[in-house]
Amino acid sequence: MGLNMDFAAVSTVSLVFLVLIPLAFTAGPLTGHxxxxxxxxxxxxxxxxxxxxxxxxxxxxxxxxxxxxxxxxxxxxxxxxxxxxxxxxxxxxxxxxxxxxxxxxxxxxRRDLKYKPKAAVFDYSKYHTLDEINAWTMNITNVYDSMTSVFNVTKSYEGRSLMGFKISTPSPFARSAFWIEGGIHAREWISPATVIYMVGQMLDRYKIDPDITTLVDSFEWYILPVTNPDGYAYTWQSDKTRLWRKTRSKHGLCYGVDPNRNWDIEWSKSGASKDPCSDTYCGPKAFSEVEVKGVSDFLRNISGLKGFIDFHSYSQLWMSPWGYTKKLPKDFKQQDEGSAAAVDALQKVFGTKYEHGTIANIIYTASGSSADWTYGKIGVKYSYGVELRDTGKYGFLLPADQIIPSGQETLQALIGLAAYIKDNS
Ligand SMILES: [Zn+2]
Missing domain, CATH: 3.30.70.340 (Metallocarboxypeptidase-like)
Incomplete structure (x- = not known):
């Protein structure tokens, strides 16, 4: 047997393995993480x-x-x-x-992205791409065109639209406004999914469910499902990018600013990094991020804004200002009673337990956050940062079968909180 023949035989065997191995076990970028x-x-x-x-x-x-x-x-x-x-x-x-x-x-x-449901059908039990979420916004505001209107906050760093919408039912009285945003941190997929589910229910069950009807009629609602569209789109690009948190602006060799450390209040003082490569990089200056600046300008122009919630995950916490200091603000009692009303209502649905308190006392001091700014700079008393499910079993990779339960319980929290705010304004 010549050497050449052996080599040929080995090569054939190797080829077979090369073909077979990937079928049996495909290592991905996060294998072993x-x-x-x-x-x-x-x-x-x-x-x-x-x-x-x-x-x-x-x-x-x-x-x-x-x-x-x-x-x-x-x-x-x-x-x-x-x-x-x-x-x-x-x-x-x-x-x-x-x-x-x-x-x-x-x-x-993994979701089969080739599966494209008919335009009128939206599956709330799945996570959706930014394009799908924006298509849902266009569709649902078409279906409920008498009570909704689309708005564009601004364009992101990479040119995507920060697309939101307003829900406003006919009322003879001027009402307060309420802002709900999701997806400020890209990898926290349960946040936009929960927001979308809740708002879908608010529209679909208006005038059907009395609690929802009261909720919808209590405020003028401003909804922004994805506050950081560049980051969110990036997390859908590949497994390697699924755990991205920040925006996608460029700073030297590194990308992105933590959009929840970039607000112009006690900026960069504590719980934020000045290292552009850090996940909590506060940016080169306050409001350096067009998305954050755009949202803040939009918020300033909403008259009578009384409620604000920025949804995150994970840890199951309902948190009020301050984030930058452990000192309690003068409105703490009412803010925390609002949190208690929310988490009590939430727990009644499936028994899910949330803690409540100020951001700095319940997690850690973090300056430049959204809820601190809306409360401290534009006087929105009922400003919250909410950490949704779970407590760490899946963390940022919460399975999609928890979207609807999360939406259902958080919607009850919103009903409880809105009722408290209405009675205590
Ligand atoms: Zn977050």
Missing amino acids: SVLRVWPAGEKQVTLLQELLSMRKSLDIWKGPSCATCPVDIRLTPFEYDDVTSSLKENNFKVETMISDIQHVLDSQ
């Missing part, structure tokens, strides 16, 4: 953990330290895993794996 939950055992360990994290700037922190014993969630690449886990174990941290393989979760959740 895991999410680790770390439990600090007191203030000392929190400080130590913060030091460990600051030494590894590339780590993707899903949930930062928020109290002496609150869990911290970190995504690790396979290359980081051994190093980080051994250093945590050396320092006696309690460690738990929340997600062992992110790629596996993504693969199991």
Whole structure:
């Protein structure tokens, strides 16, 4: 047997494997990426953990330290895993794996994008692309054209429209306004999905369900499903980009600003990074992001704005200002009673538990956030930042079968909060 023949035989075998292996196991960009939950055992360990994290700037922190014993969630690449886990174990941290393989979760959740439902049918139980969400906006405002009107806040950095709409029913009285926004952080897909579901119900069940009818009639509603369209579109590009959080503006070698650290209130003071590569980069200046500046200008021009909610995920928290300081604002009592009314109503639906309190006290100090600005700069007393489902089992990768339950319970929260605001204005 000549060498050449052996080589040919080996080559054939290799070829067969080359063809077969990808069928059996396709590694994706997030294969072997895991999410680790770390439990600090007191203030000392929190400080130590913060030091460990600051030494590894590339780590993707899903949930930062928020109290002496609150869990911290970190995504690790396979290359980081051994190093980080051994250093945590050396320092006696309690460690738990929340997600062992992110790629596996993504693969199991993948939506067939080739499937295009008929225009009139919108499947609320699925996550949708930006184009699909904008098409839904156009469609639902056509169907309910007597009570809705579309608005464009501004164009994003990459030229996409920040498309929202207003719901206003005939009323002999001037009413207060209420702003609801989703998708300011790109990877938090449950946020736009929950907003869309709730608003769809508000329109479809108006004059059918008495609670919803009262809710709709109580305010003039302004809805912006996707506040950060460039970031959101980017998370739909590929598995590799699914976990993007920021905008997509360019700053040196890195992209994006955290749009919830970019508002012009106590900007860059605490809980925000000045490093353009950080996930919490506050930007080169306050309102550097056209999306954030555009929304703030729009909000300033809404007369009688009394309610504001910026939906995020995850952690199940209903939070009021301030974010930049642990000091309580003068309206805290009413703001927090509003939160309590919301979470009590929410829990009655499926028993889902939310905590409430100020942003700084319940998670961590973070300056330049939306709710601080709407309250502190334009006087919207009932301003909230809400962290939707879950508490970390899936984190940002919440399965689509939780969209409708999340929408149903959050809609009840909104009904509870709106009733409280109406009685306490
Ligand atoms: Zn967020």
